Amino acid sequence: MSVPVLKGIDLVIGQGEFVAIMGQSGSGKSTLMNVIGCLDDFDEGEYRFAGADVRRLSLRQLSDLRSRKIGFVFQSFNLVNQISALRNVELPLIYAGRNRQMRKRVANAMLEMMGLGDRATHLPSQLSGGQQQRVAIARALVNRPALIVADEPTGSLDSETGDSIMHQLAKVNRTGTTILLVTHEQTVADHAHRIIRISDGVVLDDFSRHSEQKPAGRNP
Amino acid sequence: MSPLKRFTENLLQALVSLGDHRLRTSLSILGITIGIAAVMAVSTVSKGGNYIVYSELATFGLNSIWIYRDYRNDSPHRRSRAGSGIDNRDLAAIQGQAVRLGVSRVSPIVRGADRRPTIRKGGKFASASVIGVDSDYLDIVNDRVASGRKFNSNDLETRKQVAVVGPEIAQKLFGTLNLAVRESDTTVVIGSHRFHVIGILAPKSRDFLASIGSEGGQNANDRILIPYSTMQKINGESSISHLQVEAAEFEKANATAKALQNLLVSRHSGNFAYSYETMATHIATTDRILGGVAIVGIVAASISLLVGGMGILNMMSTAVLERTREIGIRKAVGASESDIQHQFLLEAVLISVIGGLLGLLIGVLASYLLARITGFPLIPSLVTISGALLVSIVVGILAGFLPARRAAKLHPVEALRSV
Numbered sequence: 001m002s003v004p005v006l007k008g009i010d011l012v013i014g015q016g017e018f019v020a021i022m023g024q025s026g027s028g029k030s031t032l033m034n035v036i037g038c039l040d041d042f043d044e045g046e047y048r049f050a051g052a053d054v055r056r057l058s059l060r061q062l063s064d065l066r067s068r069k070i071g072f073v074f075q076s077f078n079l080v081n082q083i084s085a086l087r088n089v090e091l092p093l094i095y096a097g098r099n100r101q102m103r104k105r106v107a108n109a110m111l112e113m114m115g116l117g118d119r120a121t122h123l124p125s126q127l128s129g130g131q132q133q134r135v136a137i138a139r140a141l142v143n144r145p146a147l148i149v150a151d152e153p154t155g156s157l158d159s160e161t162g163d164s165i166m167h168q169l170a171k172v173n174r175t176g177t178t179i180l181l182v183t184h185e186q187t188v189a190d191h192a193h194r195i196i197r198i199s200d201g202v203v204l205d206d207f208s209r210h211s212e213q214k215p216a217g218r219n220p
Numbered sequence: 221m222s223p224l225k226r227f228t229e230n231l232l233q234a235l236v237s238l239g240d241h242r243l244r245t246s247l248s249i250l251g252i253t254i255g256i257a258a259v260m261a262v263s264t265v266s267k268g269g270n271y272i273v274y275s276e277l278a279t280f281g282l283n284s285i286w287i288y289r290d291y292r293n294d295s296p297h298r299r300s301r302a303g304s305g306i307d308n309r310d311l312a313a314i315q316g317q318a319v320r321l322g323v324s325r326v327s328p329i330v331r332g333a334d335r336r337p338t339i340r341k342g343g344k345f346a347s348a349s350v351i352g353v354d355s356d357y358l359d360i361v362n363d364r365v366a367s368g369r370k371f372n373s374n375d376l377e378t379r380k381q382v383a384v385v386g387p388e389i390a391q392k393l394f395g396t397l398n399l400a401v402r403e404s405d406t407t408v409v410i411g412s413h414r415f416h417v418i419g420i421l422a423p424k425s426r427d428f429l430a431s432i433g434s435e436g437g438q439n440a441n442d443r444i445l446i447p448y449s450t451m452q453k454i455n456g457e458s459s460i461s462h463l464q465v466e467a468a469e470f471e472k473a474n475a476t477a478k479a480l481q482n483l484l485v486s487r488h489s490g491n492f493a494y495s496y497e498t499m500a501t502h503i504a505t506t507d508r509i510l511g512g513v514a515i516v517g518i519v520a521a522s523i524s525l526l527v528g529g530m531g532i533l534n535m536m537s538t539a540v541l542e543r544t545r546e547i548g549i550r551k552a553v554g555a556s557e558s559d560i561q562h563q564f565l566l567e568a569v570l571i572s573v574i575g576g577l578l579g580l581l582i583g584v585l586a587s588y589l590l591a592r593i594t595g596f597p598l599i600p601s602l603v604t605i606s607g608a609l610l611v612s613i614v615v616g617i618l619a620g621f622l623p624a625r626r627a628a629k630l631h632p633v634e635a636l637r638s639v
């Protein structure tokens with residue numbers, strides 16, 4: 001039996017936006033994020049990413065898109081446990097086909113930026129939750145993606161650590177990267193410039209807090 | 221990214237994962253090691269068996285043809301004649317057209333009235349099969365004179381009473397394998413005739429043939445050879461019991477035998493029928509038997525390789541289940557289906573190739589050792605070695621394919637949802 005999770009969602013997210021999606025548990029936030037992140041497929045409707053009709057892309061093109069244009073941050077960090085922080089950050093570079101020297105350099109720089117320069121060789125299990133999430137953010141950023149999709153990135157962290165993670169994301173956004181964030185905490189959502197509330201797969205409301213942001217950009 | 225680079229990357233990922241499950245990986249490697257080593261062992265043992273059989277067959281001469289009168293197939297329209305159907309003129313005729321017939325050597329075999337006469341030397345007795353032969357005979361059957369000399373043309377022409385004896389006889393009568401210097405010490409009595417022993421044959425092994433009950437396995441070392449002309453003098457007639465011929469080419473041995481048969485039939489105006497046997501025919505039969513035995517052995521050993529492959533299949537299936545989430549993560553950060561498939565396939569192939577190399581190492585070392593101990597040429601050929609490697613790669617691919625495919629096809633969102 002198939003039950004539609006998202007119904008009649010019509011969104012345009014512009015480049016460089018910082019959007020928070022809020023809603024109750026089970027309202028379809030993660031599903032929406034996965035669709036936007038080109039990780040999940042959908043039965044009906046249309047989704048264009050940077051002008052490309054996602055449904056017309058091959059699996060190969062989709063994985064290419066994920067490695068070069070999109071970075072994921074998850075509530076549960078989702079690091080590969082068997083390999084070091086550095087190797088984790090390198091993964092998107094590997095799949096994007098970057099050469100080894102470049103990979104090492106960029107991945108190290110990214111960890112440095114996240115304040116984890118001295119933890120590169122640590123395994124995820126040797127890092128705290130906040131550190132793991134920063135590794136995950138480093139990994140999401142390492143290919144300089146156009147879009148960061150963060151599904152409750154602070155959900156597993158205490159509020160202080162969560163706050164520092166949000167500051168990191170805000171900083172990333174200021175460099176022009178679009179950020180799409182799921183949360184059900186208002187304090188977290190307050191970092192964003194635009195908040196979309198959804199319930200039961202439909203958009204309840206959508207408003208921008210900063211008039212200088214133009215939510216009506218053409219496409220993500 | 222170039223395919224080679226992509227391969228290297230996936231190989232590294234595979235190595236990391238294998239290193240992470242050392243025990244499981246080593247057990248799977250061991251399975252293949254045992255399988256490949258077993259296949260190598262069987263092939264080495266069968267090689268050893270072949271070597272024994274062939275070296276024993278070579279003691280009859282691999283190119284040998286035996287041609288003799290076939291009493292059963294005499295023409296039914298004529299009265300059966302007495303005699304062996306072969307005489308010295310036939311021998312000369314064959315020697316005269318040896319090249320046309322494809323004959324490189326020919327020796328008459330002349331038997332005495334008593335095939336195993338008693339041999340006496342002082343108070344010592346022995347019994348041996350005695351045949352009269354030409355000097356070429358020793359070369360045809362790869363006999364070597366270990367001490368003393370062979371027959372020369374003078375021995376044959378003057379019908380000298382000289383003998384070349386097998387090592388067993390020499391041991392029994394002289395108590396040594398070295399020919400004594402004084403001629404009087406080498407005089408023996410064969411039946412009722414005095415002979416000088418001029419040579420002692422090197423020992424020959426036909427133990428294997430004897431052990432399987434082959435008639436040819438008998439009398440390897442208790443033979444006595446004398447000039448055929450001398451035997452004819454003793455027999456009082458110039459008939460030849462049969463001819464032993466060495467074909468110039470192994471492949472044409474049967475054609476040569478057929479030509480000899482025709483020649484003899486026509487030389488005797490169809491009065492006699494002749495049969496022949498060739499070593500080539502025996503070897504063809506032997507090859508079929510040995511080949512069959514080898515295949516049975518290889519199949520049996522391959523079962524252990526199959527079990528090794530199952531080990532990999534099992535390990536990879538488990539790995540895919542356990543690492544579902546990891547696969548989801550990799551896909552989320554950009555791994556394509558083929559990246560995942562390659563990674564898992566490479567893990568399987570790595571296991572089987574490492575196992576194969578170890579098995580090969582064990583197999584090669586063992587055959588070197590065995591070769592040193594037995595003196596047999598048992599070193600595996602490059603074909604065997606590369607074959608074993610190829611087989612282990614194929615086993616890895618077969619065992620890894622389905623699990624790798626399952627991993628590659630996992631839906632990223634569902635994979636990420638797994639614990």
Ligand SMILES: Nc1ncnc2c1ncn2[C@@H]1O[C@H](COP(=O)(O)OP(=O)(O)O)[C@@H](O)[C@H]1O
Nearest residue numbers: 005023024025026027028029030031032634637
């Ligand atoms: N694997 C699944 N099978 C069936 N239904 C699912 C599955 N995953 C999620 N859903 C349903 O999809 C809806 C939206 O889920 P989700 O997007 O995870 O919500 P949220 O992230 O907002 O909590 C929920 O009603 C949930 O029951």
Ligand SMILES: [Mg+2]
Nearest residue numbers: 029030031151
């Ligand atoms: Mg969710």
